[in-house]
Amino acid sequence: MRKEIVWVAGIGILFGLVIAFGVWRINSSISKDTPLPPSVSPTPSSPSEFEVTLNQPQNDDVVISSPETVSGITKPLSWIVVSGESVDYVLQSGNDGTFSQNVDLTPGTNQIQVTTFGPQGNQAQAKVLIVYSSVFQENSAGTPAAASSASGESQINQNVAQRLAQASNHPKTYLGSVTDIADSTIEIKSLDSEIQQISTAGSGIAVIDTRGNLTKSLKLTDIAIGDFIIAMGYVDESHVLSARRILISDSTTEPKVAYSLAKIANITKGSLTVINVSDGSKATLQPDKNTDIEIVNNGKSKNAKLSNLNIGDEIIYVTNTTAGEVIPRSVFDIAPVSPTPTP
16 A cells, blocks of 8 residues: 555656646747747837927016026037027027027017927927016015025025025916906916916906007906916915916917928029928928028128028028918028139
């Protein structure tokens, strides 16, 4: 009986070894012939090769003076167009990629777009929307003064507190369509379809109707559901804006502006034929009296006429299609060549 038990146990062990060996062979075959799924060995994502980052201004800032400095960073020695509401500026980033440009503002909303170009015509863009109000009074209360006798950790804490206070005291804007009105709160739907709260509990809030060609003082009770408003004030930690000034305005729409890097292929009276660097396509531009034409040499721009441009020049042109037709807004000759002498 004991021999039979030993015999059965031996057969069981042998059978288990055979199964284990088979499983090992199958796993070995799979590991050699079948690639691992991406989740096992993820490929690290590479950062964008070409981009632009703005340092100032920040989105929804309220500024009280013009011009406003627009600054940021992109690839070194890249061509950049900075566009305000109705004017474009061209410049080149420095050896470290930084750039800075003063931009003239118009009263009310200003949509600023920065477009930077790579050598193959590829683009990177950044946008901000700010509000310019020369009559807005900035809040200076609550900003701690630096103590002259402070030193060490105390001085560091004071500097941090001062910077935090300055940041919280920087005026911001909420703008959008009014969806609800309570005793001391206005709710709006922003341009990004976000619901935002505006407190009207403070005293001395100016309400101005700027629709059409109007500039008329109103009362808070004159604001109605459906109105498009631009509220200026200070945002608290609950993301509620305490209003100081409210404009009832026409709704804000983003301008349809396009940017291209191209070479001049032909010049006729009143028009340019260009070849876009990015895809080799041809385009015909017909500048009008409002088109800004400039020639850039050694970092300096000068106003020019169509007749001052030459075939082979590399240009950056800006077109506006807001009204449904393509209107050249600006033409910047960034690589002028000498004209071919007539034999």
